[in-house]
Amino acid sequence: MQNEPIRAVAFVGSQRIAEGPLAEVAGRILELMATSGPTEPVVVFELETSAVIDLDLRPESLARARTLYEEGSPSHAAAVDPADRRRTGPGRPKLGVVAREVTLLPRHWEWLNDQPGGASVTLRRLVEQARQTSADADRVRKARESAYRFMAVMAGNQPGFEEAIRALFAGDRARFDEQTAEWPPDVAAHARALMAATLA
Numbered sequence: 001m002q003n004e005p006i007r008a009v010a011f012v013g014s015q016r017i018a019e020g021p022l023a024e025v026a027g028r029i030l031e032l033m034a035t036s037g038p039t040e041p042v043v044v045f046e047l048e049t050s051a052v053i054d055l056d057l058r059p060e061s062l063a064r065a066r067t068l069y070e071e072g073s074p075s076h077a078a079a080v081d082p083a084d085r086r087r088t089g090p091g092r093p094k095l096g097v098v099a100r101e102v103t104l105l106p107r108h109w110e111w112l113n114d115q116p117g118g119a120s121v122t123l124r125r126l127v128e129q130a131r132q133t134s135a136d137a138d139r140v141r142k143a144r145e146s147a148y149r150f151m152a153v154m155a156g157n158q159p160g161f162e163e164a165i166r167a168l169f170a171g172d173r174a175r176f177d178e179q180t181a182e183w184p185p186d187v188a189a190h191a192r193a194l195m196a197a198t199l200a
Contacts, residue, residue: 007047011154013040014184019047026055033057043153049142050149050194140198144168147194155191158183168195 009019010029018028025044032038044053102123104112112119131138147168155161160179167175176195180188 008044008053009047009190010042010044011186012038012042014154014187016186016190022053029055029057045150048146050146052153143194143198147191147198150194151191154187155180155183158187164191168198171199173199
């Protein structure tokens with residue numbers, strides 16, 4: 001199963017110039033550099049998390065990046081530290097089970113060891129239950145963090161920034177739209193899309 005390619009959005013100053021797979025975004029930046037050359041900073045964000053992607057903007061490096069991402073389709077999994085993938089102890093590698101150290105109090109170990117299947121089975125079951133229970137809250141939290149990251153980079157000096165952040169974390173869409181009304185259109189539009197994702 002092939003991993004999904006990283007999706008990105010790129011801005012030159014406050015203007016959005018590209019959005020899509022990173023290979024396409026790198027290609028669009030390459031075209032822009034070849035024609036006129038941007039006079040304002042180029043910032044590339046990972047679309048889901050709004051983490052800044054550090055692209056080398058020299059034409060030869062962008063061309064290599066474009067080729068690499070088109071041919072290899074690196075994904076989120078490719079960004080994982082290889083040290084985290086190493087098998088360092090017992091486990092079931094075919095099932096994706098990785099041995100890690102867990103620190104608990106003696107009474108916790110006693111309770112876990114008394115459960116059917118033992119400590120490992122019980123911990124996996126508890127984690128899955130917690131994941132299902134908190135799935136919606138986790139999605140909202142991640143969406144808000146993504147919106148905040150983007151806004152901190154692109155709108156930190158814009159009027160109403162602090163009030164917009166408060167509206168973001170309060171889930172107040174009307175107040176958010178009001179506070180972003182005077183922002184550059186592309187920045188405001190992307191921030192509002194990110195805000196909408198926290199409410200969906």
